[in-house]
Amino acid sequence: MSTVNELYQDVSGKQKDEYRDYLAIIDRMDWHNYDYTTWPCADLSFQDLEEGEDYDLWPFKPNLNEPHWVDLNNQFKSGIRRYGYVHKLEMPEQVRELSHENATEILNDIKNLKDSDLSEFNDQIQEYGFSDENHFLWGIALLDSAEEKAYDAADNLLKEQKAKLDAQMDAHIEAAEAGGLLDPINGIDMETWAAANAKIAGGMDLEEVLKVVGTEKPIWDEVSAEWTARMSQDTTFAISKVYGDAFMNSNIGKFANAENNQESETGSSAGNNDIYEDFELYVKVMCHQNMGATQGKDAASILQEYGLTVTDWSSVGMHWTTKMATDTRMALKMGELMEKYNAEFASAKAGDDIDF
Template sequence: MSTINELYQNVSGKNKDEYRDYLLVLDRMDWHSYDYTTWPCADLSFQDLDTNENYDVWPFKPNLNEPHWVDLNNQFPSGIRRYGYVNKFVMPEQVRELSHDDATDILNDIKDLKDNNAEEFNDQINEYGFSDEKHFLWGIALLDDAEEKAYDAADDFLKEQKAKLDAQMDAHVEAAEAGGLLDPISGIDMETWAAANAKIAGGMDLEEVLKVVGTEKPIWDEVSAEWTARMSQDTTFAISKVYGDAFMNSNIGKFASEETNQGSASSSSNGSGGLNEVMEDFELYIKIMCHQNMGATQGKDAASILQEYGLTVTDWSSVGAHWSPKMATDTRMALQMGELMEKYNAEFASAKAGDDIDF
């Protein structure tokens, strides 16, 4: 078996011909007996490392193309997980017998005792098989890591499914284009019609919209009826997808000029005020959603509720387009949504849909 001194060699800067014998030493090493806590390469003289740096497990490790040790320091660079790994902590049997959710709830309840009742805290961690406070905190960290990994796995699955659905919808749109379903009607294409409807919903006068589109009301009415009919008959929803994209991003085509967009929406439509705030605050988005839902049951107009937050109907469409894809691929956000909806539905129900709004 190789000795410590034979394994602990600095070959940095050497080529492989110069340390061929050293490669043979490594090859003869019985790695089943390797214990990173006892070999010089463990580098355990300090516990926490800078998480922005990459560290070697021995002070003279060569580059990645040369022989090197398994880099355990990069797996656990700092914190209680590193401390627990170094000290070979294991989860007590009392905790392993519990489900993940029950174990998490119990340990967090015990953690809450730490600052209020030190004696009971120590009794509780001993009852659940932890040797000391650090062992206990490591146990909580281990459960948290397992939960994060589960969430990440769920998110990866959702993202994979969304990518498949997006690809399928793109194929439907291409087929619709090839089949003529997206051909303009009386010179008005789908994007223009959708953008025009968005402007109308945002408060732009119909006459001004028709002027930008370059048509008259009788033709507009015919075009609207035909586009609506096409959408209702499209079982692939390709037309609806194109419509939705243009409606939520209505500053396109004939409506792209700055002059066209002036005065056509609320003060928030240029990226300020209420729109900016709700784009950055997920809780606020859920709050407004609940406000509208509860307001509808009490006879309040959804548009008027949006105005209380400095938003237009068009703004709200943009907000939905911003948050919906995130919720579709973020399990944590979906769970948070349920908690927030419960909170704000109760608030607005008791306040009659926000008679007393704290915004």
């Protein structure tokens, strides 16, 4: 039989003519007696490898329906999944007969028994066909992995659909531009009109907005009426998309300068950046507003408690809505967080005595 040194050669990047002799050695290998646990670079002397690293890969993985050290080192680098892979563990039949949801719930209930009733814990894992605790923990990890793969598949589908819709909308916007539907009205383009409306919604005085835009109220009223008419007649929603993007990012064009940025003047944006990174904070503020509305409290005043303006909140909402559109986990988490904070604010009368 061939020696380890003969069998393990890195021929990556070489032409076949350069390793014909090596191919002959591989062909003579007795794969029926192949044992991945004794193969070079299987690294079974230690169980955990660094997750961020790629480990030695043999360029000729045999086509065998059994564990292989290539997968062991680069698919299961650490943890209980690696342990299960090494020991060729299988999910007990008692668990395979259950639905994924029921199996996950039952196994996690059993897991919670360990700290409170070790004897019952051991009885339960045996009842469900597990040989020992490691086998049981591997089973939970396998269910979790399957769930993650399902979420990833759903997210990928959502991303594909979103990419198609985005491409379609881009085409509609190009057509609108070519057809003159986005041409300025009395010198005021769509982005400027949208940004101006965002500033007004955020509390900026109309007279100040008109000064920035460089127009007077009669002209502004005509422009607003015409842009509104164009949007209402646009069945592709291209104009509405351009408007929405500019409204959510209103510090553009004539409103880009710091002296014209109301948030900079008032300081209302101070401290609101966290909400773009903290999904739970976003849901908390949303629930605070919802519960406050049922109790007659002003939504804008609630936003002020978090250092936010109405315009800020519109931008934040668009930010998280876009993320949730391609993240099923986030959408599910939102339901859990809403239940938590709706109960909290309801009991505290929409924030009374709540520590922000």
